[in-house]
Amino acid sequence: MSNGGGSYAQQDLDGDTGAEFAYRLTVEDFEEAISAQAWRSPGKLICSWLALLAGWAGSALFFDLRVYGWIITLAAAVGVMYQRLVAERRAKARKAADAAEFRMVANDHGVVISSAERGSAAAEWTHFRSYLETPRLFVLVRGTRLTPTLIVFPKRGAQSAEDLERLRSLLHGRLKRV
Known part of the structure; x- marks a missing residue:
């Protein structure tokens, strides 16, 4: 421009x-715009796979904690990455609102x-x-x-x-x- x-x-x-x-x-306007754009981008596929993986890991924990103990670490990492993504979007929205x-x-x-x-x-x-x-x-x-x-x-x-x-x-x- x-x-x-x-x-x-x-x-x-x-x-x-x-x-x-x-x-x-408003902040809500930017949160909605950032979220809508993110779900229509190639990153959507990655987020979808991560969510699927986290769900699988979570359900596996209920079956046998000893066999799937490594999944705890993976599920926690996916959860932290998702939380960071959401926090980053909110921070961008607050910064952009005017x-x-x-x-x-x-x-x-x-x-x-x-x-x-x-x-x-x-x-x-x-x-x-x-x-x-x-x-x-x-x-x-x-x-x-x-x-x-x-x-x-x-x-x-x-x-x-x-x-x-x-x-x-x-x-x-x-x-x-x-």
């Missing part, structure tokens, strides 16, 4: 051909996000890799699979029901849904 001041950003902020959202981001009021305008060219406290930034659709939709959010994904950047738009920020449909239509026509 390029910082504001450019004609693209000002033109799209002034235009009313796209979808408009006004919102404050009390600033944001305004987002999306149209055929891209997205402009502005805030009185943070200025404005604009990005064309080609800057994004994909998007995902949850019951409460739209999430745009930039960057690589290993280091994704998530741009979060809470649905509660839509100025009207038509804005939700406009944004959904813009995203569907320009980005891959994951």
Whole structure:
């Protein structure tokens, strides 16, 4: 995203051909976005296998502790890794949440996000890799699979029901849904 001041950003902020959202981001918004993105990534497979392995190890403990004693260590390691993953996601969400009021305008060219406290930034659709939709959010994904950047738009920020449909239509026509 390029910082504001450019004609693209000002033109799209002034235009009313796209979808408009006004919102404050919360920790819950980011937790939901991070979690949704994680479950749609290659890491989901790893987490699923680890959970399956932990379940198997836990059930094996009930049958014969002497034979499966090594599983205690494995199950504890999986539990610790899962706990760390959850704690890391929550820490990222707390760090990303901001009390600033944001305004987002999306149209055929891209997205402009502005805030009185943070200025404005604009990005064309080609800057994004994909998007995902949850019951409460739209999430745009930039960057690589290993280091994704998530741009979060809470649905509660839509100025009207038509804005939700406009944004959904813009995203569907320009980005891959994951």
